[in-house]
Amino acid sequence: MKRIAVYCSSRFDPNMKYLESFNQLADQFISQGIDVIYGGANVGYMQVLAKRIAESTSQLIGVMPEFLVEKELVFEGCDEFIYVKDLPGRIQKIMEIADGFLVMPGGVGTYEELMDMLSWVQLGLHHKPVGVVNVDGFYDGIQTQLQRGLEDELISSSLSSQVFFHEDPAVVLEWMSSRSEEEYWDVFDEQGKQTAIVHPRSVPLMANQYHKVGMIVFVNEDKDVLIQKRAPHVAHPNLWDFSAGGSVLAGEDPVVGANREIMEELGVSYELQPKDFFFQFSHRNMIIDVYLVNKTFSNFDFSISNEVTEVKWVSLDTIGEMIADKSFKHSYVQTHILSKLYEKLS
Incomplete structure (x- = not known):
């Protein structure tokens, strides 16, 4: 994987307890020569990651909507900066240019980005891996909710191979690399009508899927x-x-x-x-x-x-x-x- 998008917080928690994980993630990107795409900001944990990547040989690509640029939140050390109209435009652009998506601890904006990537992979709008660095159990709640949806068959079983949770950034990156060549199928219903779902070959289809x-x-x-x-x-x-x-x-x-x-x-x-x-x-x-x-x-x-x-x-x-x-x-x-x-x- 050459380019990975990172979704994370533009704030710090009081005890900076996630700082070590962000530094570990930056070390992995730099050692593996991976370019980083992120929201382009110069605040919070976004800035921590940006500074580390900007000082390395890895490329740093920022993507930011115009209204945030006007608030002077731009990190000036990016190798490339892409301006978009609004937040949906940012999500769309990042989805297009990234080879995979990695989620670190963050707030509601990060949750939105995570859910968009999961929804879009289910709909076949992308076939890229989504990795979640679950530091200190930060995403246990979301992981539990997704599992409930899978158990009740309100979420397609394909999701189990499309997203991965682990506390170690290195393990998450290794999984993302292994999933980058996955083969996908369109899913049809019992009448032979194509649905909006795509499914990875490695995961068994549900009973009513073809x-x-x-x-x-x-x-x-x-x-x-x-x-x-x-x-x-x-x-x-x-x-x-x-x-x-x-x-x-x-x-x-x-x-x-x-x-x-x-x-x-x-x-x-x-x-x-x-x-x-x-x-x-x-x-x-x-x-x-x-x-x-x-x-x-x-x-x-x-x-x-x-x-x-x-x-x-x-x-x-x-x-x-x-x-x-x-x-x-x-x-x-x-x-x-x-x-x-x-x-x-x-």
Whole structure:
């Protein structure tokens, strides 16, 4: 992570009991070469962090609304200063330019910023990690409230992997770095209608939530089907499966996602057409779009994703035998697709 936004207090508590944590955080930023985005002020704990970063090789970026500039609260040591119209504009700008968000002890403005980032990540407006440095249990109350919302299923289960609480700034930063490459899905309801929620792949979906999957079956003129063998290091290692397929990513059109899977897994370029759509069905937390393509390929490149080790053309009967001896993926998804192929190709 190159740029992290910090939300914190523009005041000091009487005993300055959070000062050590702010200095520890600054040490981590400086040692890791992380640039800091913050509210741009020269007061309170915001100033403590700003001074430390300004004296280092890390860049300090301030973002401040015009009415606060007029109150002469600007920290002059920023490497870059961005002026915005109002407080919502500040939150929006910081969200756009930061790689992640770290929350230190603060007041109601800090709480607002934290809740905005959590709300926006649930809505898919960003997919960036939110870390909370819970010094002296400062955020225990908010953490408890969020947990209650998760338990009562008023908050999507995805939140459990999108925010992290810990008292040590170094641990929070380590978690944020590990989450920066998370893959997200759009969430659909039982009727197949897309909701406003996005969900990290690493967290199980709730009972009434679904994500889109594309499965592509290539068939040649002899009605043989192209199948692929999964690599040893991926899910379902060394098992055979239909031609290509995988999850549709958040914000991705299902057809675009299916085209991407064809390229990533097989290394061939093919643009699916409306006539290629075969059928759709639901299983567990998946809504599966199946495409049937009458086309023969002979040259493949498995190096793009390294998920596949080999391919071959086989008959439907051979696939049935492979499912029976468990050398082919043998879930309901594969058997259902096979039955539909028999109906179509017989």
